[in-house]
Structures are given as C-alpha cells and as structure tokens.
Amino acid sequence: MAQIDPKDLGDPAMLAGITGGRFDDPFAVLGPHRRGGIRHVTAFDPGAAEMAAMLGSRAHPLDPVAGHPGLFHGKVPGAEPYLLRGRAQGREWLVEDAYRFGPVLGEMDEYLLGEGTHRRLWQALGAHVMTHQGMAGTHFAVWAPNARRVSLIGDFNAWDGRRHVMRRRGATGVWEIFMPGLAEGAAYKYEILGAYGGLAQKADPVGFGAQHPPATASVVRDIAGYGWSDGDWMAARSQAQRRDRPISIYEVHLGSWRRKEGGRPISYREAAVELVDYARDMGFSHIELLPISEYPFDGSWGYQPVGLFAPTIRFGPPHEFRDLVNAAHRAGLGVILDWVPGHFPTDPHGLMRFDGTALYEHADPREGFHQDWNTLIYNYGRAEVRNYLIANALYWLEEYHIDGLRVDAVASMLYRDYSRAQGEWIPNKDGGRENYEAIIMLQEMNRLAYGQQPGIMTVAEESTSYPGVSHPVDQGGLGFGFKWNMGWMNDTLDYIRRDPIHRRHHHHQMTFGLHYAFSENFILPISHDEVVHGKGSMLAKMPGDEAEKFANLRAYYGFMWGHPGKKLLFMGQEFAQAAEWDHDGEIDWAAIGNPLHHAVQLLVRDLNALYRATPALYARDCEAAGFQWIEADDAAHSILAWLRRGGPGDPDAVVVCNFTPVERRGWRLGFPQPGPWREVLNTDAGVYGGGGRGNLGRITARPGGSHGQPAHADLLLPPLSTLIFVRDDPTTA
Incomplete structure (x- = not known):
C-alpha cells in the first residue's frame, strides 16, 4: 500500500501533534475536506493497520501517512455520509467519523458563554442525546479555557485521549464534539492537557449522571421528555x-x-x-x-x-x-x-x-x-x-x-x-x-x-x-x-x-x-x-x-x-x-x-x-404584631407564656411552658379575652406518654387583669409541659 508524504497534508509537526495527542485543532485536519472539488478524508485510529471509507458496500481505501502510525488519508468521491472501516490483526470494525460533523453550539450560545451570562448553561454544556445532521448521537461540551487540548474518552475509544480531541470554540474557552451513535448510559470523562502540560481525566462539571462511587466517570443521561403530572x-x-x-x-x-x-x-x-x-x-x-x-x-x-x-x-x-x-x-x-x-x-x-x-x-x-x-x-x-x-x-x-x-x-x-x-x-x-x-x-x-x-x-x-x-x-x-x-x-x-x-x-x-x-x-x-x-x-x-x-x-x-x-x-x-x-x-x-x-x-x-x-400559630410567624409576651420574666419557676395572633377574625392562641418537674396548680395567667378557651395541646396528655394532667380540655378566662392582659384564668400546669389554648369563640373578641 502506498504511503502519503506527510508534507502533502501540511506541517509534519501538526500531524505529529495529532498522533501524539497534543494538537488542539483536529477538525482542521481530520474528517472530510474538499480540495479542488474533490472530497478528501483524513482519519486517525492508533489501533488500525488499514483504514477505508465505506460508501455502502464499496470501500475506498485510505493510505497511511508515512511516519505517523494510525493516520490515514485518501480521496472519497461524492458527498453522501461514509463509515470508517478499520482492520488490524485479523479484526475489522466500522465506526462513524466524529470529524465529519459540524459544530452544534450556535452563535448565541457562544456569545452568552463567552460573556458568562448563559442562564441555561446546562442546555449548552454537558452531554446531550440528540440527532445532529441526521445522525443520532450525543453532543459534548465543556468549559476549559486554558487547556492545550481536551479529549472525550470512554469505553467507546478505549479511554485513549488521542482519538477524539474536541473542537475549540474560539475565545469562549468551550470545547465541543458530537459523537455519532453514542447513546444514553455511556460512561465518559474529559482528558485535559493542562495549561502547563499536565494530563488529567476529569468528570463533566455539567454532567447529568455519574457512575456509582467509587467509580468516578460521568454517564450520559437523557433528561428530556419527562411526563410531569404535578x-x-x-x-x-x-x-x-x-x-x-x-x-x-x-x-x-x-x-x-x-x-x-x-x-x-x-x-x-x-x-x-x-x-x-x-x-x-x-x-x-x-x-x-x-x-x-x-x-x-x-x-x-x-x-x-x-x-x-x-x-x-x-x-x-x-x-x-x-x-x-x-x-x-x-x-x-x-x-x-x-x-x-x-x-x-x-x-x-x-x-x-x-x-x-x-x-x-x-x-x-x-x-x-x-x-x-x-x-x-x-x-x-x-x-x-x-x-x-x-x-x-x-x-x-x-x-x-x-x-x-x-x-x-x-x-x-x-x-x-x-x-x-x-x-x-x-x-x-x-x-x-x-x-x-x-x-x-x-x-x-x-x-x-x-x-x-x-x-x-x-x-x-x-x-x-x-x-x-x-x-x-x-x-x-x-x-x-x-x-x-x-x-x-x-x-x-x-x-x-x-x-x-x-x-x-x-x-x-x-x-x-x-x-x-x-x-x-x-x-x-x-x-x-x-x-x-x-x-x-x-x-x-x-x-x-x-x-x-x-x-x-x-x-x-x-x-x-x-x-x-x-x-x-x-x-x-x-x-x-x-x-x-x-x-x-x-x-x-x-x-x-x-x-x-x-x-x-x-x-x-x-x-x-x-x-x-x-x-394564629403561623400567619404572622415573621411579624412582631403576631406575638406578645404574657410572662417572660418568671425565671424562678422556669415558666414562659405568650400570645400568638393571626389575621383579622382568626382566634388567638396562648402558649404556656413549664420547664420544671413541678406541677403548678391554680397558676394564674393573663388572657387577652374573657370567655371559653380550648386546651388544644397538652404535651403531658396520656396519649403522648405523659401523666394526663391538665385542664380537662377547656378553661374559662374571667374578667380581671393579670400579666397586663384584661382577663385571667387559674391553670393547672403539668410538670415539664407545654400547653396551647385557642380562643373558642372569636366573635366575642
């Protein structure tokens, strides 16, 4: 098989960068390019000894590029989509050429990403299952502005960062690639050649799924199309x-x-x-x-x-x-x-x-x-x-x-x-x-x-x-x-x-x-x-x-x-x-x-x-008008009492706490209105595991001031308890 002189494809250093995983603009070389009206295809697969472009059942051999193992080039007539067929050691495989697909991100995405104002960032970056140029696959995009090179890696390419180097999107710092045929469930990472030469494998910062820990790869997840019923x-x-x-x-x-x-x-x-x-x-x-x-x-x-x-x-x-x-x-x-x-x-x-x-x-x-x-x-x-x-x-x-x-x-x-x-x-x-x-x-x-x-x-x-x-x-x-x-x-x-x-x-x-x-x-x-x-x-x-x-x-x-x-x-x-x-x-x-x-x-x-x-217990949770102390100063007996108010027409509530293990009988407490009050909560009730002491579910406040309130009632305060009373008939308030 004839070999291609690397000088015929451009700068040999650039080709060496592709085969060595150091070149940051692979779309400029790989994939289909027209020269003199004829389609030329350059492909890189470090595992292949032979490569051909398949148009239906017809093979169009691609010649190896001398001195650059895994790099192939040749003419492929027509404009219809092709597959790449690789061969090595008795094996044969067919793959789509990711480098024949154009970019997915549009100008508005590029503008907003560059400005740092893309409020739906997840719709641009991350991994998106989609159909692009008539082919089902997944689009990947990641922000890495100082990287020398970013590659998509996974089982689909043997985790080899040389195989799918991504496209840099100008000054945005974003890199993208569309992977034809890659579907939901695929595990992936980004291999990043850093600004100072270090190599790292990173999970997707905007990935929608991940492997079970302790595994650390991202996983393609299609989050579109859920049928909400809420x-x-x-x-x-x-x-x-x-x-x-x-x-x-x-x-x-x-x-x-x-x-x-x-x-x-x-x-x-x-x-x-x-x-x-x-x-x-x-x-x-x-x-x-x-x-x-x-x-x-x-x-x-x-x-x-x-x-x-x-x-x-x-x-x-x-x-x-x-x-x-x-x-x-x-x-x-x-x-x-x-x-x-x-x-x-x-x-x-x-x-x-x-x-x-x-x-x-x-x-x-x-x-x-x-x-x-x-x-x-x-x-x-x-x-x-x-x-x-x-x-x-x-x-x-x-x-x-x-x-x-x-x-x-x-x-x-x-x-x-x-x-x-x-x-x-x-x-x-x-x-x-x-x-x-x-x-x-x-x-x-x-x-x-x-x-x-x-x-x-x-x-x-x-x-x-x-x-x-x-x-x-x-x-x-x-x-x-x-x-x-x-x-x-x-x-x-x-x-x-x-x-x-x-x-x-x-x-x-x-x-x-x-x-x-x-x-x-x-x-x-x-x-x-x-x-x-x-x-x-x-x-x-x-x-x-x-x-x-x-x-x-x-x-x-x-x-x-x-x-x-x-x-x-x-x-x-x-x-x-x-x-x-x-x-x-x-x-x-x-x-x-x-x-x-x-x-x-x-x-x-x-x-x-x-x-x-x-x-009364919630409507004015955040307003001073909804609260008033009735008893805040009885430290000697560890008793607290306060009034809670709701909106117009809502019955008031009175809360009383006894934080000592001493029962208090006939404990006089001020109430904001005379009349019947229901004991709507007693934490000492038998059903709650308490002693069942209390006020039999109801008290009557009588006229006569106490604690700065116009009415009062004499209560039984169980030990270590909180009682809540609610006005029974707000129309008399």
Whole structure:
C-alpha cells in the first residue's frame, strides 16, 4: 500500500501533534475536506493497520501517512455520509467519523458563554442525546479555557485521549464534539492537557449522571421528555410557600432514612411511595433532602459534591428522582434541596485545577481554600464561575420542579475571614472582611430564581448576624426567602439540656430570640448537625430519668411549634430516636414499637396538624404584631407564656411552658379575652406518654387583669409541659 508524504497534508509537526495527542485543532485536519472539488478524508485510529471509507458496500481505501502510525488519508468521491472501516490483526470494525460533523453550539450560545451570562448553561454544556445532521448521537461540551487540548474518552475509544480531541470554540474557552451513535448510559470523562502540560481525566462539571462511587466517570443521561403530572401543585405553589403559610419541614438524609434488603439504601422510586406517604401522614408540608448532587464520599453526606448537575446514582437515575418529586407534589408536599455553592472537594476527577489552572477556585489559598473542611472555594468574582453556580440553582428549580433550595454554609461565603486567623485572609477592595463577590452571586441567584420560577423559596443557613439575609435585593438584602435561626437553636438547646434546677439561671436563653425574631423570615431548625458527631440525639440531650427525658423533649417540641418561625425537624427526632444519627445505617424504626417513642411520634403529628389548622400559630410567624409576651420574666419557676395572633377574625392562641418537674396548680395567667378557651395541646396528655394532667380540655378566662392582659384564668400546669389554648369563640373578641 502506498504511503502519503506527510508534507502533502501540511506541517509534519501538526500531524505529529495529532498522533501524539497534543494538537488542539483536529477538525482542521481530520474528517472530510474538499480540495479542488474533490472530497478528501483524513482519519486517525492508533489501533488500525488499514483504514477505508465505506460508501455502502464499496470501500475506498485510505493510505497511511508515512511516519505517523494510525493516520490515514485518501480521496472519497461524492458527498453522501461514509463509515470508517478499520482492520488490524485479523479484526475489522466500522465506526462513524466524529470529524465529519459540524459544530452544534450556535452563535448565541457562544456569545452568552463567552460573556458568562448563559442562564441555561446546562442546555449548552454537558452531554446531550440528540440527532445532529441526521445522525443520532450525543453532543459534548465543556468549559476549559486554558487547556492545550481536551479529549472525550470512554469505553467507546478505549479511554485513549488521542482519538477524539474536541473542537475549540474560539475565545469562549468551550470545547465541543458530537459523537455519532453514542447513546444514553455511556460512561465518559474529559482528558485535559493542562495549561502547563499536565494530563488529567476529569468528570463533566455539567454532567447529568455519574457512575456509582467509587467509580468516578460521568454517564450520559437523557433528561428530556419527562411526563410531569404535578400541575395542580405547581399552580398553587406560590400560595403554599408564602411566609404567612404553615411551613413544617421534614429533613431527610435519603441514604439512611430507610434501608432495604442487603442493607442497600432506599431508591428514589421507593421513596416516592414510602417517604412521601410517611411525611404526608405526619403532617409535614415539605421534605428537605440533604444534598443529592453527585458526591464521591458517603461520609460527606453530600456536602462535598463533584457533580452539581447529576442526581446521585446511589438512589437511581434522573427520571426516577423526578418520580420522587412528582409524587411529593401530588401528595401536596414541597421538596427542598440542600445546595452547596460554598465549597467543593479536591478529588482529582473534580473541579480542582480543572484545565491545569485554578479555574473554578482562587489560586491563593487565603481566598480559595477552606481550612475547616479541606475543600476549595469558588472564585465568585469570575463571571463564568458565577454563571455556573447560578445556572445550577436554576437547573434544579426548572428541570426537577424543586420547590426550594436551602443554601449551605452561607456565613462561610459572606466573610473572607471565616474561620481564619489574622494574616490568613485577604481583605476586600475596601479593606473589609465582606466577600463582595459572593454577596453579588447570592443576590443574583435569588433575584433570578424568584423571577424565573414563580412560587419557589430559598433558605439560607447563615449563622451570623449579617443584616438583611431574607430581605429583598432591591432593599439591600441578600434576597433569600427564609433564614435558619441558628441563634435560637443554640440558645434553646443549651437551655433544655440543663437540669431543671439550673434553668432559672439561663432563662434568658429561651427569651432572647424574641429580641430579633422578626428581623428575618426565620425557620427554627433542629437539623442533622445537632444529632451527630457526639452531640447525641434530641432525646439523649434531655436531662433526668427516662420519663423526664421524654417529658422534657415533648415540652420542647411544644415550645418550638408554639414559637414564631417555620419548623424543621431532622428524621428520627420525630419519634425520639435514642441514638445519634448514623449515616451508614438507618434511623431506628424499631423504636416506634416502644409506647414512649410512638407517643412522641403522635405528638409531632398532632403538632403539625394543630399548626396547619391554627392561623394564629403561623400567619404572622415573621411579624412582631403576631406575638406578645404574657410572662417572660418568671425565671424562678422556669415558666414562659405568650400570645400568638393571626389575621383579622382568626382566634388567638396562648402558649404556656413549664420547664420544671413541678406541677403548678391554680397558676394564674393573663388572657387577652374573657370567655371559653380550648386546651388544644397538652404535651403531658396520656396519649403522648405523659401523666394526663391538665385542664380537662377547656378553661374559662374571667374578667380581671393579670400579666397586663384584661382577663385571667387559674391553670393547672403539668410538670415539664407545654400547653396551647385557642380562643373558642372569636366573635366575642
């Protein structure tokens, strides 16, 4: 067979770059090119000894290029599509030539990608199953602006980065290739020749699927064409998620909520039945899932994600995750995802030094490295990185009908000196500690999310007193819908774990939260963080013998549900699991067989039902006008009482807490109106495992002032209890 003189094809160094996997513009050489009106085809396959272009059954041999093994060239008449036939060592194979296909990304994509304003980034980048130029296949695109060369690799090309070098799209920094015949389920990575010569294999930053850990490749997933049936929920969502609605959230780590045969975690489709039914029956309004974006390390619980656009394969593929969301919506439940834009892990297949440079992160560790978590910090000041994160938030809201995002570790994003000593951080341009770039990113994310997806909610886990977290962006706020009240959580848990004899000295911990309770739209969180790493379960935190532990916990839950603020409870705590959370197992469902644990479960269910049925307990959760102290100063007896108000015409509610193990008979308390009041909740009721002491379900407030109120009643306050009274006849108010 004749050999082609490499000089006839151009610069020999360029050809050597192709065969050596160093050339960054293979489409300029490989594939079909017309010369003098005749089609010439150049092909590269390092495993082939012979190569031909096939037009139907007719073979058109391609000649080897001298000195460049695997490189072939020849004339192929006509214009119809051809296949490449390779031969070597008695084997023969037919493949489509990826280099005969033109680009997929259009000029508008290119413009928006270059500008860093492509709000539907996932529609341009990542792996998309499609038909292009009449051929079914998958289009791949990735941002790697400083790479010398980017290749698509997988089983389809023996993971050989020389075979499918991608097309560089000008100044955008994006590389793309259409792979004919490649379908859903194919595993792939990008092999990147970095800016300084290093070679790395990276998962797709915008990939929609991934292999089961510990394998680290991305997987082609077709996320188009899901048949949603949640239209009623989506139409009503705007009303269900307002700050004047009852929001009670069940926080779930899907991997340890329930285990199945062989110890495997529940699947998305199983959760669509079991978890949804349970949360609905318990009266929660929302399910909040710990991060489900793909993550390599089980022990991170998802808080160190690598695949921000891929629902973790641990529980099933993307459409099955949609099944879970769809089922929740049909049951009247919202779904909130924990979202982690604050940091990312250093796993070599992830974003770290993605194109050989600090692309997604800061180069300087004083800005780009989290000392607490050994993770990297996004460079929020880079337009493309900011766009990547914002588009990811919009992706979950749009593609998966997610109702809310709870943003993790916001405080670490807001402050450049977060958990750093002097000299370990770089001040902002004004010499201060605020991270202006992160603030802009969060504001823009919230503005676009609320603007483009009606009725959604965003929630900040923010542990400092940064002002205006849940205030609108146009008023200088961060634009979140809600904020976790970490101060309330820390203070009240510190109080309730103390022996009641010492509580009088810490009374302020139960009242201090009301000094700022209406400065933000707060959620009261008893989250996973409070029942792990040696902190013990909620039940284990309580003082006293077994009966007192349960009584304390019941009283605390009553206090929480009666307190201003939306509610969040982590799984297992709704039935007073005794052991702290273990992500490698499942929550202790067997405990419900114990009457005391089952009784707490009944209490939480009833608290949720009462909360939803009583506007005074939720309508003004975020307004000072909805709250008034009746008794805030009785530290000596550890008694608290307050008034909750709803809208016009809604009956008032009075909440009374006794945090000592002493029964108080004839305890006079002020009421806002005389007349009948129903005792709608008593955490000491026998059905909840208590002593059955109380006020027989009803009291009558008599005229005559007490505690600054115009009426009063003499109550029986059971030990370690919370009582809630609701005005029986609001027309006399």
